[in-house]
Amino acid sequence: MKDLIKIDHLRTHFFSDKNVIKAVNDVSLRVREGETVCVVGESGCGKSVTAMSIMGLIEEPGGKVVGGSIEFDGRDLLKLSKNELRTIRGNDISMIFQEPMSSLNPVLKIGQQIMEPLMVHQKLSKKEARARAIELIEQVGISRAEQIADSYPHELSGGMLQRIMIAIAISCGPKLLIADEPTTALDVTIQAQILDMLREFKKKSNMSMMLITHDLGVVAEMADYVVVMYAGKVVEEGEVVKLFESPKHPYTQGLLKSKPIINQRQDELYSIPGQVPNPLDLTESCYFHDRCAHCMDICRTKQPALKEVADQQKAACWLYEEAVVHV
Amino acid sequence: MSDALLEISHLKKYFPIQKGLLNRTVGHVKAVDDISITIRPGETFGLVGESGSGKSTVGRTAIRLIEKTSGEVKFKGINIYDLPPEELRKLRPSMQLIFQDPYSSLNPRIRVGDAIGEALLDHGLVPKAEIRDRVLEVLQSCGLSSYHIDRFPHEFSGGQRQRIGIARALVLNPDLIIADEPVSALDVSIQAQIINLFRKLQETRGLAYLFISHDLSVVEHLCTRIGVMYLGSMVETATRDELFKNPLHPYTKALLSAVPVPIPKLKRERIVLKGDIPSPSNPPSGCKFHTRCPFAVARCKEEVPEFRDAGGGHFVACHLV
Numbered sequence: 001m002k003d004l005i006k007i008d009h010l011r012t013h014f015f016s017d018k019n020v021i022k023a024v025n026d027v028s029l030r031v032r033e034g035e036t037v038c039v040v041g042e043s044g045c046g047k048s049v050t051a052m053s054i055m056g057l058i059e060e061p062g063g064k065v066v067g068g069s070i071e072f073d074g075r076d077l078l079k080l081s082k083n084e085l086r087t088i089r090g091n092d093i094s095m096i097f098q099e100p101m102s103s104l105n106p107v108l109k110i111g112q113q114i115m116e117p118l119m120v121h122q123k124l125s126k127k128e129a130r131a132r133a134i135e136l137i138e139q140v141g142i143s144r145a146e147q148i149a150d151s152y153p154h155e156l157s158g159g160m161l162q163r164i165m166i167a168i169a170i171s172c173g174p175k176l177l178i179a180d181e182p183t184t185a186l187d188v189t190i191q192a193q194i195l196d197m198l199r200e201f202k203k204k205s206n207m208s209m210m211l212i213t214h215d216l217g218v219v220a221e222m223a224d225y226v227v228v229m230y231a232g233k234v235v236e237e238g239e240v241v242k243l244f245e246s247p248k249h250p251y252t253q254g255l256l257k258s259k260p261i262i263n264q265r266q267d268e269l270y271s272i273p274g275q276v277p278n279p280l281d282l283t284e285s286c287y288f289h290d291r292c293a294h295c296m297d298i299c300r301t302k303q304p305a306l307k308e309v310a311d312q313q314k315a316a317c318w319l320y321e322e323a324v325v326h327v
Numbered sequence: 328m329s330d331a332l333l334e335i336s337h338l339k340k341y342f343p344i345q346k347g348l349l350n351r352t353v354g355h356v357k358a359v360d361d362i363s364i365t366i367r368p369g370e371t372f373g374l375v376g377e378s379g380s381g382k383s384t385v386g387r388t389a390i391r392l393i394e395k396t397s398g399e400v401k402f403k404g405i406n407i408y409d410l411p412p413e414e415l416r417k418l419r420p421s422m423q424l425i426f427q428d429p430y431s432s433l434n435p436r437i438r439v440g441d442a443i444g445e446a447l448l449d450h451g452l453v454p455k456a457e458i459r460d461r462v463l464e465v466l467q468s469c470g471l472s473s474y475h476i477d478r479f480p481h482e483f484s485g486g487q488r489q490r491i492g493i494a495r496a497l498v499l500n501p502d503l504i505i506a507d508e509p510v511s512a513l514d515v516s517i518q519a520q521i522i523n524l525f526r527k528l529q530e531t532r533g534l535a536y537l538f539i540s541h542d543l544s545v546v547e548h549l550c551t552r553i554g555v556m557y558l559g560s561m562v563e564t565a566t567r568d569e570l571f572k573n574p575l576h577p578y579t580k581a582l583l584s585a586v587p588v589p590i591p592k593l594k595r596e597r598i599v600l601k602g603d604i605p606s607p608s609n610p611p612s613g614c615k616f617h618t619r620c621p622f623a624v625a626r627c628k629e630e631v632p633e634f635r636d637a638g639g640g641h642f643v644a645c646h647l648v
Contacts, residue, residue, distance in 0.1 A: 187604070223591070244589065260548045262571065
């Protein structure tokens with residue numbers, strides 16, 4: 001399979017008075033054609049910032065992509081002008097956000113918001129765009145499409161709005177869909193509907209998907225390939241079944257163990273001690289060392305590199321470094 | 328039952344819908360519609376349901392934070408809706424509430440120590456000189472350090488703030504804690520820490536919880552008995568083992584099958600519900616679930632199913648069971 005998007009050594013920093021926050025710190029990942037890659041991590045690990053960097057949504061002077069490259073279909077997105085980027089955004093790459101309630105314009109009718117990208121990118125006339133918009137609303141499983149097209153966002157429920165967001169995102173037949181926590185704000189029964197729908201669209205159109213989530217259950221259901229992030233870095237990545245069966249990095253192991261699973265009761269849940277480090281206090285070390293049960297001397301002073309540790313599985317951990325004498 | 332700590336019977340809470348210049352009441356949102364729950368000392372009752380099912384309203388009416396429409400709530404055998412305000416106030420320390428959002432439930436301008444000690448001072452439970460000691464003690468049992476006492480809320484992470492929320496409730500030595508989605512806003516690794524804390528506190532202090540959550544995996548982990556709510560009504564209650572092994576109501580089955588399980592390639596039979604939860608201001612006739620129920624028959628549209636014992640204290644409201 002061909003790489004559709006290839007991110008190499010991406011670094012996105014945010015600047016406050018005197019400090020630099022390295023939100024994305026040397027992240028490399030790729031999504032192949034027709035593949036679903038899930039990016040997992042806790043709040044503040046840089047997963048959303050990675051997505052925003054791809055879309056060119058990091059606004060200066062607050063933040064800036066300071067290094068690396070994002071190659072999409074043979075072109076480096078970071079080198080494109082604003083106008084060139086605009087022809088790709090919403091057309092070849094589209095994005096769904098976490099909060100459907102706040103990502104739609106409250107004063108525009110639903111229909112108009114679906115028609116906009118169709119008229120801009122596909123050059124459809126107003127009439128054609130409206131017909132297509134109604135088709136799309138039906139495609140995402142909403143009945144009374146005509147009526148919905150003429151209503152405002154506040155008249156619809158969260159699940160319906162997320163369907164509308166998906167309709168907008170797939171309207172131009174994107175090659176890559178980036179979904180940033182698309183079901184986090186929704187109820188479980190609605191989440192199941194939305195995930196089923198995303199899976200179905202992907203199958204039908206051979207679209208690639210980058211799904212950002214913190215829910216390991218969602219990952220297991222949707223992903224082909226998983227990337228685990230911690231404090232702005234990729235700590236582990238691998239094929240989904242292998243990663244869930246034998247996670248290598250202590251953080252991934254901890255995450256998997258700490259999630260309660262229905263019908264697998266434990267007396268006490270495993271929990272990773274401590275908390276995510278303050279992004280301002282990061283020094284040359286493994287960023288997970290102070291929460292890790294296997295911490296060695298080298299972990300406190302040197303950063304491990306992401307290396308292949310098993311077939312189709314990479315981890316950044318000194319435990320798998322042969323030169324290090326295990327204590 | 329006389330040994331019950333909290334006994335909610337046939338509780339109803341209707342919110343009026345007002346419209347027009349004269350604010351005339353044109354209808355009611357039946358947020359809680361005939362709910363009965365009994366919680367014994369040291370027990371954890373889990374209340375599950377989707378947003379808009381009325382589970383938070385049950386929590387609030389159960390300790391009279393908002394007034395009921397009808398029904399009865401007894402706490403330690405005392406009908407709390409009969410009490411005059413001063414008497415109710417004396418009872419308040421023994422029933423406490425923990426909120427979902429640890430960011431908005433703490434006053435950003437009050438030091439953590441003062442926020443925790445405030446209620447002790449207010450209720451005059453402990454002499455002023457001893458308050459600091461009590462606060463320190465409770466901070467420690469919630470997994471915080473003594474130097475945290477003089478800090479402000481913004482200096483804490485989400486998980487730590489939730490610990491502060493728990494400490495505020497705990498300092499009064501309550502018998503009952505109503506926890507309204509206490510771990511929903513937290514990350515997985517922090518969520519596990521807080522769940523363990525809830526458990527530990529229950530073991531050491533014999534607390535009873537009314538644990539409100541939409542996350543069935545968390546509820547299974549903590550609760551001894553579970554009630555499932557849909558549009559203001561209870562559709563099923565059973566002990567934890569019974570509910571998870573043998574769910575009877577189609578809604579419970581659908582909820583259970585909708586939770587994503589972190590095991591890839593696991594083939595499960597999933598009941599995917601169609602559509603959204605209907606508006607509680609205009610609930611469907613008969614069984615409120617019939618519009619989304621994959622097994623609905625004609626009878627469900629007309630007749631309200633009785634909430635009855637299907638054997639061994641497993642209550643369910645469904646015509647088909």
